[in-house]
Amino acid sequence: MISLYQSTNILFSFQSINVFLLFKYVVVFYDFKQIELKWQKFWSSNNIYKVENKSPKPKYYILDMFPYPSGAGLHVGHPLGYIASDIVARYKRHKGFNVLHPQGFDSFGLPAEQYAIQTGKHPQKTTEVNIKRYKEQLDKMGFSFDWSREIRTSKPEYYKWTQWIFISLFESYYDLKKDKAMPITELIEKFKSQGTKNLNAFTNSDVIHFSSEEWNSFKSSKKNKILLDYRLAYISDTEVNWCKDLGTVLANDEIINGVSERGGYKVEKKIMRQWSMRITAYSERLLDGLNDLNWPDSLKEMQRNWIGKSKGASIKFKIKNFNYEIEIFTTRPDTLYGVTFMNLAPEHELILKITDKNKIKNIKKYINLVSTKSERERLADNQIASGIFTGAYAIHPLTSEELPIWISDYVLAGYGTGAVMAVPSGDERDFSFAKKHKIPIKNIFKNIDVSKSAYTQKDGFTLINSGILNDLKFEDAYIKIINHIETLGCGKETVNYKIRDAIFSRQRYWGEPIPIYYVNGLPRPIEKKYLPIELPTVDQYLPTAEGHPPLGNADNWAWDERRKKIVSIKLINNEYIFPMELNTMPGWAGSSWYFYRYMDPNNNEMFVGEEAVNYWKDVDLYIGGSEHATGHLLYSRFWQKFLFDLNILPVSEYARKLINQGMILGSSAFIYRKRGSDKYYSKNKIKKNHVEPIRVDISFVDDSDQLDYVALINNDKNFSKSKFILENGKFIVTREVEKMSKSKFNIVNPDKICNEYGADTLRMYEMFLGPIEQSKPWNTSGITGVHSFIKKFWNLFFSNDVFDVNYNNPSKKSIKVLHQAIKKIDNDINSLSFNTCISAFMICVNKLTNLNCKERSILEPLTILISPFAPHIAEELWSLLGNNNSIVDEKYPVHDDSLLVETEKNYPVSFNGKVKFTLELSLELSNEEIKSIVMNDERTILQLKNRIPKKIIIVSGKIINIVN
């Protein structure tokens, strides 16, 4: 009758008596603590989840974003994504895939170093302690990670390869013709043979032109300087985001709203000699690649915005009385005739060269004022169009009008060329600037009033006062003007990208050392065979007295080129010893390629072996937070494409599908203190105006918001002398939903839930909370529902706490219930809709309980079905059913559609004669009558309408087609 378990049924039938007798008298309660511990031990001691790189099965690689092991430990928000991925991993194993589901630690980073500065404890020590705690917590939740593949970015065996990739970047340039990265040696060959003629190498510096003869006559230092303009990892004087309080530079993505992401400190602009990654060479490919990725639209859009491609023109304006030109970028070359002045960013290099001598003092003052402003202050000033006139004039390339050159901080040095042609009639900012500084506004839009505001739309106008562009609309004017300026040679069509090269140095200790040493101030890579360059020990983690990064504190930190090793810096009296790079790499370096190391974690020859990478290829499903959209997820795509160019990796995108799990928010608790006193008031006793909110640890607060103030007084010194004003004998707090964090005292530790309800309940409950992508506040009020479901499921296998499962043929109803569940859950896991899976389980178990189903042929497949969600209880029941193997090896049950004939549904149907139905009717209709409905024979339909009382019963449960 049931086909899916035929083979196992036969196997059981001859040993059934033994099994039955054995279990008949064993009394078992659902003791989740003992069960979960037992199976966690079983899994790890038998290496159940160890995965091999060779298998006849198809591969499936499911990846979580690896955590940074912070001192606070895991809270209930962290596992959300891990639970989802673990369900998929276990499900795919049941489905016959060879599943790679690894985990590791992003173990370099700021917090451990800040902690080291405060306590003197080596970051490595604290990191190790934290990792140990994380692993214990993770294992408690029953994740099926293959720990034999664990990686840590701070281990030398790992960062050896981060350094290796860095050197590869240093030794490469971007060939524009081949549209890929190539060895720098090829560029050198080109320079040798043809100089910069027909140069097709990407750079964002000004190209210095030279012939082959000139190149060959250059000193090697000059050659090296020139090459730095082309290398994909390069050092240069760059304007950086300097964060004084953290003592380091920050990348653009590490700054949120003008302050540092970590700590929220002030950030200012500063010129410093820094390493950068030439990610801009990959702008177009990074943009392009997004189209084929199955990633959330919002995330792809964020990356598109970050790359910020815009089409327009670059135009050169000559400067009166000088031999300089100002190059600008504009997306509106059609408004070229409306230019009435030019505007430069305060950091623009031409300013001091063209400024009037008598104005130079004020100009310098202005520039100084702007540069000392923090990013945030500059943003705050955005309503005020501050600026100053240089005294110089640019020449309009078409009309030869003289255009005053101004400086203003609304022009950003980092975008385009750091200079704009100002068209007050067509741009809001130019308009308000012109108004404020009384610069003329020239209207170029026919019948449009620009006296009050600029007209910024790209349609709905024709041009006037625009020379050759008169009477044209946007599209035509755009094309015509570009042709015109290209013919004149004063401009060309250009594509501009907002994205900047990524600053790669950090003035920090706890990061990967950059494998570079210096000869005459120029960087040289350490040969790859001498990697890793290990992080030296230092006695303090602060910058040196001379202001060098912390690595300057190490006394064994110089490269001996002759001995090919790092030696003590005290020995510098020997010409072969060179200073090492003192900066370290940023946090994103180690995380930009880690997913490949899992494939082959112990390879000493390469960061990933060819065989391993050809087997696993890429990540099938990547789960992690959307906060990494413009950081990790962009940088890692960049490195991926680079390593793909080197033919090391087989694909140019590493994760075809990605989902963002939502955040689980905490519910902070506040109590109110009377100002200047030590009295606290319960929620409804608060007297207005005189209280201030104070956070209290939510472990002292229960679900009904009642504060255990006695425990608080006894456990927290800060409250030992406080007085609490109660209401009805209780003290009530107020709640607020915020991000879970240690500093907000609102962390819920998953260990607590595991102890109270068990890991299986925690896993299912987190999935039951709602769709995986959604953020939601943590709330335990519903957890009993899930817990009692698990107990109900357990009780299906028992009668009066005695294991009781039989071999009888199940009822038709039970079979149907099972098959409905299989179909629904299979479907929902594939669409990652885990919350509806849980509902389906609940319905299924409730129905089977009501049917008093004890038949093995139903319960056994149900156990497999549930095992991805609640693996411990599944294993336990699986073994109680008499199996010796782990349930992970079991095949997933398959549903039979023929058993799922739908129940009859009644739909009220009304006719108005215009509708054509294709129906199967259970009414006694002749073929002719059905045909006439299909043929839209109005008369027959009307007759039918009279014959049918009120309803048509549709047997198939669905109207197949409606044609209007």
Added chain:
RNA sequence: GCGGGUGUGGUGAAAUUGGUAGACACGCUAGACUUAGGAUCUAGUGCUUCACGGCUUGGGGGUUCGAGUCCCUUCACCCGCACCA
């Protein structure tokens, strides 16, 4: 300002993608059993009405035999970017 998203009971949420809205769970109400318990079980529970019935997916409009779902419009909230020339 630009981009992305979300609005469904007291609460978290479902809805086979246009086919009986509110599945499942929490909470609540009543009852049962008890060496009172925050245990278990049974029944009820969108709103409204004594009832028959009527109303209901942020608001308004439209397409359709039929709309939570599609289109237009409007409001509210969340997230990301933001002086981007």
